[in-house]
Amino acid sequence: MNLTLKIWRQKDAASKGAIVDYQVKGIEGDMSFLEMLDVLNEELIVKGEEPVVFDHDCREGICGACSLQINGEPHGPDRLVTTCQLHMRKFNDGDTIYIEPFRAKAFPVVKDLMVDRSSFDRIQHAGGYISVNTSGNTIDANAIPVNKDDADDAFAAATCIGCGACVAACKNASAMLFTSAKVSQFALLPQGQIEATDRVLAMVNQMDEEGFGNCTNTGACEIECPKGISLENIARMNREYLKASLKG
Ligand code: SF4
Numbered sequence: 001m002n003l004t005l006k007i008w009r010q011k012d013a014a015s016k017g018a019i020v021d022y023q024v025k026g027i028e029g030d031m032s033f034l035e036m037l038d039v040l041n042e043e044l045i046v047k048g049e050e051p052v053v054f055d056h057d058c059r060e061g062i063c064g065a066c067s068l069q070i071n072g073e074p075h076g077p078d079r080l081v082t083t084c085q086l087h088m089r090k091f092n093d094g095d096t097i098y099i100e101p102f103r104a105k106a107f108p109v110v111k112d113l114m115v116d117r118s119s120f121d122r123i124q125h126a127g128g129y130i131s132v133n134t135s136g137n138t139i140d141a142n143a144i145p146v147n148k149d150d151a152d153d154a155f156a157a158a159t160c161i162g163c164g165a166c167v168a169a170c171k172n173a174s175a176m177l178f179t180s181a182k183v184s185q186f187a188l189l190p191q192g193q194i195e196a197t198d199r200v201l202a203m204v205n206q207m208d209e210e211g212f213g214n215c216t217n218t219g220a221c222e223i224e225c226p227k228g229i230s231l232e233n234i235a236r237m238n239r240e241y242l243k244a245s246l247k248g
């Protein structure tokens, strides 16, 4: 495949960015989207030009680093995959592909396609943990019975990789899907009950402080989420928040 790439280039957070056109040739359908960008970058390096900066780490759908807006969609046109799992067979010879960073006030651009998602880390730090008694009276986790449906739902919520696609897909740049997944994975388990009240209040408060928008139930986040995190988590977080506010 020969492709035209229209890529957002931006020197740093303070500079103004712009779309720059590139041509890539000989792209195979079996290549991942990031491998296609590797081909471009190798050519740019050989020509003495600056390679395009983009975030990546595991390249197997686990770390959540590879966040790109591809033709206007977070992680591109495929469903339930991250950018690193997106294959070039999803595109056709001669296609023009727009590649931009995730856009949200709380995700400032670091350079080119890389954004700073430390706002997500701060939401996690606000309450994404549990207390464990390590005084010598530790209870074996397997000794605490957990309802199977709750365990399954908690596991599903815990598969959120913190990629930020939910924010990028949302017209309000809301982080409700991410935050609700992080609240739900504990709210559903007995181990998460000790801090339950403080957790939801602190995480929602941090989410607001970071400048994410409000949820208006559009549902774009669920559609674009590479891990299929359900909107039910948002409803659960709202219930948890109400409960905690009444207690507080
Ligand atoms: S909820 Fe989905 S889209 Fe949002 S950060 Fe988690 S994995 Fe990514």
Ligand code: FES
Pocket: 055, 056, 057, 058, 059, 060, 061, 062, 063, 064, 065, 066, 082, 083, 084, 085
């Ligand atoms: S590079 Fe880790 S999820 Fe894509």
